[in-house]
Amino acid sequence: MLTLLTYPSAFGLFSASPFCVKTALMLQTSGQRWQRSDLLDPRKMPHQKLPVLRTPQRLIPDSDLIRDWLEAQGSDFDHGLSDLQKAQSRALIRLAEEHLYFQIVQDRWANDEVWPILYKTFFTGIPALIRKPVANSIRKNVVKGLGFQGVSRFSDAERQDRLERDLEAISAYLWQSTYLMGETPTSVDMSVAPMLAAMRATPANTPLTQRIKQDKLLSDYIDRMEQAIPLS
Numbered sequence: 001m002l003t004l005l006t007y008p009s010a011f012g013l014f015s016a017s018p019f020c021v022k023t024a025l026m027l028q029t030s031g032q033r034w035q036r037s038d039l040l041d042p043r044k045m046p047h048q049k050l051p052v053l054r055t056p057q058r059l060i061p062d063s064d065l066i067r068d069w070l071e072a073q074g075s076d077f078d079h080g081l082s083d084l085q086k087a088q089s090r091a092l093i094r095l096a097e098e099h100l101y102f103q104i105v106q107d108r109w110a111n112d113e114v115w116p117i118l119y120k121t122f123f124t125g126i127p128a129l130i131r132k133p134v135a136n137s138i139r140k141n142v143v144k145g146l147g148f149q150g151v152s153r154f155s156d157a158e159r160q161d162r163l164e165r166d167l168e169a170i171s172a173y174l175w176q177s178t179y180l181m182g183e184t185p186t187s188v189d190m191s192v193a194p195m196l197a198a199m200r201a202t203p204a205n206t207p208l209t210q211r212i213k214q215d216k217l218l219s220d221y222i223d224r225m226e227q228a229i230p231l232s
Contacts, residue, residue, distance in 0.1 A: 018194035089188035
């Protein structure tokens, strides 16, 4: 049996990480038998990140590499799509994973309203004596990384404007069909929907969470995906 090494459930989602949710969705539709194993500290994992898929032969890191492995086993996450649709899917996946994702990280880790909730959610397993300094150090590194990536260099208004353009692009597809590429979920839905769900689930009434909650088109899409591919 395959084992998905994932961050634990949080905020009402399969995992706090949309990349772990994406991988679970792929596994759920692959026909492979799999189980979850929760981790909070991925430092001993390849790439020191999650998700990681444990197969009988080896550990496979990274959701894209896991997708490649599942497809090599016979899965087809884009069945019936044209070459143009596959190219559009690739672009939307990158939009979600290389831009929307960092909006989520900014909204959670750099937000003083959200941080106390993250602290209680993610760091309770650390001994009390060192819990606060370890948590604060990790938070400092995450926020520093947002500066290197660039999203934190923009003002709140500038970040919101960039986000709106991305959400408009996603919405343009959803006005045309039930899912982004048609009437059934494909690989792009398994990337985009978890990002939107993570935005909506952040445990505070931030402008980002409210933006998704108040958008019926996007919220209904998140709900459809959760019903189409249920995760335990």
